[in-house]
Structures are given as structure tokens and as C-alpha cells.
Amino acid sequence: MTTVAEPAQPTARSQPVRTTLPTRDADRVPAPRLGLGSLPLEQRFLTWGARLAAVAIAWVVVGRLLPVHGPAWFLVVAALANVVVLAVGTAALDHRNVAVSDRVAQWVVSTGAVVVFAALVSVIVFVIERGWPALHHLNFFTKDMTGVSATDPLDKGGILHAVLGSLIELGIASAIALPLGVGTAVFMNEVGGRFATVVRTVVEAMTALPDILAGLFIYTVWIIALGFPRSGLAAGLAITVMMLPIIARASDVVLRIVPGTLREASFALGASRWSTVWHVVLPTARPGLATALILAIARGVGETAPVMITSGNATFIHLDPTTGVMTSLPLYIFTAARSGIPLAIQRAFGTAAVLLLLVLVLFAIARALARPPSTKLSPLRRLRSAARAAVGTARTRGTRPTPSTPLAEEAL
16 A cells, blocks of 8 residues: 655744756856947957058058049048958957947947038038138128129128028018917827828928929919019018928927826816916927927028019118018028129128028027926926916816826825
8 A cells, every 4th residue: 555645844944945046157148238338448449449450451442452542532441441340350359249230330320420520510611711701891791782793892792681581581480380380289189180180191291392382382372363572471471381391290299209197187187178288288398399490490591492482682671571572691692602703602601601600599599498497396387387277267167176196186
């Protein structure tokens, strides 16, 4: 007869059995991946060694083997040799494919940043250098071109009329496009529906609208059909057509990333949808909306064809945008550059430098106005403002809002 042994009962002194995992083998388990900015010492030596080797290879290939010469070919060959030597050296030090991919990606991103920065600096330096003969004259900024021909010396005439014209036209376009674009984005995100899908499709299609078509549209509708004269207002409307889809599209993306908990807390306090959008959503997305305005200004400030069609060119200061022709900086640059006269071309380069400075100033002003408050409780303060509006509405109705979320209770 077989006896079945009963399992031993645990005693008071019995301890749970602890199993220890085997120690990780450093040869089999790969080391943790490092960030692109925190390379070890051997990787830094490899980086500089690859650069020196790439320069040597480029000198041999371009200077001795290839029939072409010049700094452009030298830079191209050196860049290709650098990435090849860097990939081979990384594979020799670290046999993982992910390490090689990381170093190649680091090289591509760094090289792209250097190329973009070099292109930007070269454009700025080239424009200022070519336009410096006109820039160092004070009359270039304080006078217009009334009675001055293209062959007159640079100490006569100026671009004050073009600067004022650009500011007026851009101000008109911004004053119209900003509320319409933000309102369109609010409709697409906060209201929604089938019509919002149609609006979003139209906005995305208008983003790639050629500028000449915008000028022809305003010229056909505003000038020919309605009978208004060519003026700065017509040019501002043409620039508005170019800026509107950019502001609407960028604002749409910005409003999507506003946390939904802020909206829910505001609704829980009893605030209406309009109060939530005005006091919570738009202030939270203010930096992103400023970026949308900056992108639109960058598109509208350099438009030439719509201004040329709808406004025309003037050589004098004209501050009334409703009547009379009004020139702008891009139109003045186009007119002076296509004349072929050396003095006019120098004025064109000087005007281009002023346009770069004007764009920089407008960007700085837009970023300063959209800078968020330097407090970590700004979303809560916005909720409190929405709560005050909800309490005021509830008092007029004879009720009291009841918070339904912890964030709403904290706001009250």
C-alpha cells in the first residue's frame, strides 16, 4: 500500500525562499544607449578623428584624383567621407547597429543645422554688404523718391514711402486675417461637425494658393466688379487672402494640443462654451497663436505680385490706404532690381536689408505680446476667471454652480 506524504506545514520560523537572479553578463547584455550630446571619451576621439580623416581624404580626392576643383566640391567630399569614416569607426568600437544609426543620425542633424545656419548668415551678410553704400546715408531712411531718378546719387531720395506702405498694408492684413483665422480654428475645434470637416479641407487647400491668384481675385472682385480704385486697402486684402489660411491652419494645430481637462473643469464650473474658449482655451494657446501670426506675417510681408496688381507703384508718401497707389518694400525692391542701373540695384539691396530688419522687429513684437505669464498657476487662474463668469451667470439665473471635478473645486 503506497503512502502519500503530506506537504510539510510552514512553521513560525520558516522564511520565504528568495531566489536571486543571475548576474548580468556584461559581454552579452549591451550597454545602455547614450544621448547624442553625452558621448564617452573614445567616441569624442572618434568624432574628431573622422573629421580630420575626412579633410585629408577630401584633399586627396579633390586635389589629386578628380578633375574638378573648388571649395564646394571639397566640402561635399569631406562631408561624405566624414559620415563613412564615422560609421565604420562606430561599428568597430560598438558592434551594435543601433549605435551606428545614432551616430549617423547625429551627423545628419548636425550637418543640416550647420548648412541652414550658414545659408542664413550668407544671405544676411551678402545683402548687407551689397546694400551698405545706401544704408550709411541717413536720407535713405527719412526721405522718399519724389523727384529722384534711378541714376541720381545715393545721398538723394529714400525708402520711407515703401516702409510706411508695407506697415499699413501688413497692418490691414493682420487686423483682418488674425480674428478670422483664429475664429475659423475655434469653429473647427470647439464646434466641429460635418461642415467643420469641409472648412478644414478648404483651409488646407488654400494654404498652397499661389500669390498671383490672390492678387487676381482681389483685382477682379474689389476693383473691377465693385469699382473701387487701386489702393493700399486692395493690396492689404490681397495679403489677407494669403495670410488667412496660414493662421487658420496653424491655430487649428495649436488648439488641438490644449489639454481637455481644462475645458472639462471650466464646463464643470458652469461656464458656457464661449466663456471657456475666451477665458481658458485661447489664453492657454496664446504662444502658439503668436507663432501662427508670425508665420503668416513672414508669408505676407514679402508678397510682390498681389501688391503690384492691386495697388501699383508710387514714389511718394501716401498714408490713405483707401485711395491712391501705395508701394511696399518688396515692390520697391522688384522695381529697382529689374531696372539694371547699378545705383538702383544698390538701393534694392539696401531696401532688402531694411526688410530683414523689419521682419525681425515684427517677430520680436509678436513674441513679446504672446509671452505667457511667469507663473505656474496660470491655467488655474484662467479657470478662476471662468468660474467668476459662471458665478455671475448663475446669480442672474438664481442658481449656484456645482463643481464636479477636483480641479473645478480648487478653482472655486
